[in-house]
Amino acid sequence: MVVMYPQTVIDSARQYEMLRVTSGYRGDHVRALWILPAVVIAGPTLAQTPGIPVNEYGEEQYGGDYLPTTSANLGEYYIGSPNAGVAVPDALLTLPQSVFPRTSTLALPADRQTLPNLTPFSVPLRKDFALGAGFNGGFSGRKKMASSGANASSDAIMYVHYVDVGQGAGAILEFPCGVALIDVGGEWANDGVDGEIMFKNYLDTFFETRPYLDNTIDVVFLSHPHADHANGAALLLPEAGGTYTIKNVVDNGLEGSRGMLGKQTKFHKTAAELGAGYTGVTVGAQVTATGVTNANIDPLACKGVDPIITAFWGGRPELANSGQYTNPNNHSVVVRVDFGRASFLFVGDLEDKGVVDLLDQYSTNPGVFDADVYLVSHHGADQETTDQMLAAVTPRIAVLSMGTADSPDGFKYGHPRITTLDALQQAPAVVSNDFPGGPVTVLASPSAKSVFESYELTKEIYGTGWGGTIVMQATSGGVYSVGSTSAR
Known part of the structure; x- marks a missing residue:
């Protein structure tokens, strides 16, 4: 069976479709479409700050006098204890x-x-x-002793909303006792796609239909300071009309006064002034190959099944002026979320050098990245999703967050690449679940940019640029389904 993911184009501007593809393991497909008002923005794809280096796509790069410093208040790290890899005493x-x-x-x-x-x-x-x-027992400060979750009941439920933000990334993690955000969108294009508005519109609707959450965000993770992941953070603050209570902020510990570094810095400092906790995750401050945690990284304490949130990698300011570390992508915070037997991995925009170094840094415990649901690095760009990374993750399901093939940004970046989809589907390391109901035909790029062709998915791989916002339900017993969710 071949099913084409639908694309909705209204006039010359794409309206914001939040298409929830319901699949389950029996192969049934039910679709529900939410239409939010289109926001048309004229102007450049990226708001570039004079004097800041950029690459061929207009993305900020480190160099010259645009270099990050390390936050003076990274916070205290405690040894992570995720539900994978070596168990820590x-x-x-x-x-x-x-x-x-x-x-x-x-x-x-x-x-x-x-x-x-x-x-x-x-x-x-x-x-x-x-x-x-x-x-x-002379030390204190860790929020809780992490439990393995091996005996967790199978009926607790969480959701991950992979929000369609165009060419970018933003996710809402909905737990029984709270909410976490991992990136918040933010890039815009001449076709009217404004990622930060798309994310905020979805977040507003999310809270409106869940009044019991009281507009409270337990933790905001910013993987790295690039517009398509972090620009939306400013809209969460009261000065921009944000009506949210932000309890904690976690980023890669890098600061600056200009460009996206300046925006990341302003966000966590403003949030801290309003009472939020803050942790900056840098590679140099980490010791164990089990990741790090603390009361800011993992502030949730749900009854019954308690989520375990662990951070890895992050800023490497000492390398920011050399080689591939001039690209902020390679300074991405990696976040692992365990919910009983369910597990999710978010790796930001780590590129090939960052992926190689990440696996080398954790070579004594590569199983720590073994997760069921993998948000593919860097929107499915070429070479970032390696066989070595997939061998460590062994995903059952993969998700891509990217623009559509017919949008200027999605078109120019050429995301996702066919080489990445091949890596996800072909031996030696593959996504293990078959696509429910049979193969699906999507669009993918065989080259650097601006070319797309039909591609057949046989494995359970979803993309926001193919079908809009993806809402994934996970039970604490490790059962997943993709579809809509409503207030409970």
Whole structure:
């Protein structure tokens, strides 16, 4: 069976369609369409700041006098304990990572190997390693002891709304006890697609139909400071008419006074002034290969099934002026979400160099990235979704957040690439679920940009540029379905 994903074009501007494709594992397809008002914006694809380097697509790059600094208040990291990879001893979970001194040359002596053997470290430790009183419970500050979720009941439900923001990314994670955002859209194009307005419209409707959430966002994650992921953050603040209570902000710990760095900095500082907690996730401050967490990264404490949120990777300011790290994409915060037996992985816009280095940094524990639902890196761009990354993730379902083939931005970027879809569907590492109901024909690009052709999906892969907003339901027993959700 071949099913064409629908595209709705009204006049010369695309209206914002929130198409929820319901599939289930029996192959039934039910579609419900929400139409929100179109917002037509004239002007350039990106609002470029004079003096800031950009690449061929107009995306900001680091270089010259446009370089990030590290936030002076990154926050304290605690050892992550996601439901994958090596299990960390409970006795270590209350210890801040700062108690593990690091070095680039020395390792623990043979008679002090007990703890490192229990915990996978991503950097060598000094010979003067000492836990001191902390090992006996002298440290505090971690929100909770993470539980494995192995015995979680199977009837608890969460939703992930992969919002159609055009060429960009923005997701709403809806838990039984709260809400998290991972990126907020923001790029705009001459066809009237304004990602930040699209995200805000959807978020407003989301809260209007869920009054019991009281317009409260427990945590906002910004993966990296590029317009298509972070521009929408400004609209969440009261000064722009935002009516939300933001409890926590997490980004990659990089700051600046201009461009998107300046916008990211202003957002987390303004939110902090209004009472929000803040954590900046940088690679250099991490010690264990199990990721990091704290009360800002994982502020949720649901009864019954408690979500576990873990952060990885993030800013590498020491490399921002060299090689592929001049691209902010490679400084993306990676976020893993566990809900009982269900699991989701968000990797921002990590490009090939960032992916290689991420897997190298976590080489002692690659299973920590094993997740059921994978938001494909960088909108499905070429070379970022490698066999090595897929072997670590082993996704059952993949999701892409990208523009449509007929929009200026989606067209010029050529997302997704056929090479990426091939990697997701062909051996050695593939998405394991077949597409419910049979193959689906979509549009994908065989080349760098501006060319699209028909492509057959046989695996369970969804894209916002093919069908609009994707709403995925997950039970705590690890059962997934794609479709609409209403206030409960």
